[in-house]
Amino acid sequence: MKKVYHLSTCNTCQKILKELELPDSFELQDIKEEEITTAQVEEMKSLAGSYEAMFSRRARLYRERELNKKELSETDYKEFILDHYTFLKRPVIINDEEIFIGNSKKTVAAAKAAVHG
Template sequence: MKLYGLKNCDTCRKAMKALDAAGREFTFVDIRAEADLGTLAPNWLSRIASARLINTRSTTWRQLDAAERARAETDPAGLLAEHPTLVKRPVIETGGDVFVGWTKDVQAALGV
């Protein structure tokens, strides 16, 4: 299992703490420093709608101009590669599945 997120993200920290408590092994990957979003984003977007993967409530999103925001529809992978903090966190890969966020549904699917 790989957990993609940011070290200072509260939601990512909650997810890591819960996974540790449940005895689930995972590898943490910092999406800003370690992840190759140019490769990962298209793969995730082939399984998840861009509306679920792009965090439109983030500070980064609010700072984008209208043309950049329009890329969420036309080039979501490119937008995420250029602005890693737009990725809704955490993104968890396990087996062939990809989960976004740390909702009750995600926790149940992961057995946490």
């Protein structure tokens, strides 16, 4: 499967998608318009190794809900990601059996190499 979970309203996601120059074989899913499903989150977790790896601590709701003051379990991370799209670290790029999560330069470079390599 070749898929990208992103936010169309996010300038960083837009910039990364432009930089990646994805082939037409990739499916894009705007997670604000089309909510991610439990099955999709579980598939991402199977590639990423944990729900925590996909969880965004930069989300405004992270501090608003005072989650930064709590010990979160893997189940908590999964439930928060399913509860609100902002908790998913973006973009998430799935290239067959590889997953690239987030917007760090290193992650984007690795995704670009995998997509075009």
